[in-house]
Amino acid sequence: MKLSNFDLKSPVLALLMCLFASLAAFSADSAAVADKAAVNEAYEYRIERREKRWMRLMPNLYTLQFAGGIGMVSLGQGWDYGSSDQWETHLLLGYLPKRYGWHHYWTLTLKEIYVPWRFRLGGNWCVKPFFVSLSVNSILHGDFWVSEPDRYPNGYYGFSSKIRFHLGIGQRFSFYIPEHDRYLGRKLSVYYEISTCDLYVRQKVLSGSIPLRDIITLGVGIIYTI
Numbered sequence: 001m002k003l004s005n006f007d008l009k010s011p012v013l014a015l016l017m018c019l020f021a022s023l024a025a026f027s028a029d030s031a032a033v034a035d036k037a038a039v040n041e042a043y044e045y046r047i048e049r050r051e052k053r054w055m056r057l058m059p060n061l062y063t064l065q066f067a068g069g070i071g072m073v074s075l076g077q078g079w080d081y082g083s084s085d086q087w088e089t090h091l092l093l094g095y096l097p098k099r100y101g102w103h104h105y106w107t108l109t110l111k112e113i114y115v116p117w118r119f120r121l122g123g124n125w126c127v128k129p130f131f132v133s134l135s136v137n138s139i140l141h142g143d144f145w146v147s148e149p150d151r152y153p154n155g156y157y158g159f160s161s162k163i164r165f166h167l168g169i170g171q172r173f174s175f176y177i178p179e180h181d182r183y184l185g186r187k188l189s190v191y192y193e194i195s196t197c198d199l200y201v202r203q204k205v206l207s208g209s210i211p212l213r214d215i216i217t218l219g220v221g222i223i224y225t226i
Contacts, residue, residue: 056081060226063090068193068219069166070094070109070137078111080225088113096139103141111135115172128172133193135166159199168195172223187225194218 061078068074071094078090094107115131144162170193177186200215 061088061090062224062226063092063221065092065094065219065221067217068168068221069164069195069197069217070135070219071096071105071107074107074109074221076109084118086115088115094137103143106140107137108140109135109137111166124176124178126174126176128174131170131172131191133166133168133170133195135168135195137164137166137197138162159202165198166195167197168193168219170194174225185224185226189223189225190221191223192218192220 056079059077059079061080063074063076063078065074066072070092074092074094076090076092078088080088090109090111090113092109092111094109096105096107098104111133112135113131113133115128117130118126118128120126139162146160146162170191172189172191174187174189177188195217196215197217204210204212204215
């Protein structure tokens, strides 16, 4: 019996239809995989960006300072930032021991530092020949006040005994720890800072006989950078 042309082509037609169906399914699966990959990539990007924001909030500077008008000893942490880490913010808790029958005091200092230049020396050493700092310091005790108490005549003092503003300049020397010796940090710095505060400047203006050395304070410290 002779088969018709349709009967001869029907298996080929069926095979082609199956092939087209497979290609369509494969294309749909590929598109779904691509869409899923794009969604996953966007998700990973958002997570990475969020982690970077959180990492920036973590302090990477730890400071120990002696003297400097904010306490006999101060300990705190901070952050560096900027295109070349030229800006720093430090939060310090200071301690002033008991003297002359007075109480001992705790102080809190918020310090902003700007470092315009830095130069690498031989080996792993670096010098920052100049930095400027602006600080707000407060004594954490009820003996001191922000607004003048009622027991004093209006304008008797004319300033707050609790809040002081400090302006300072200094230098810093840093040693970069070799990578194979790093455990927790990457840099150790020592510095000195010469500063004064608004109250001392006020006293100098009101009484020019006060020696300049009496309104200047010297602080030295160590900064550990992780």
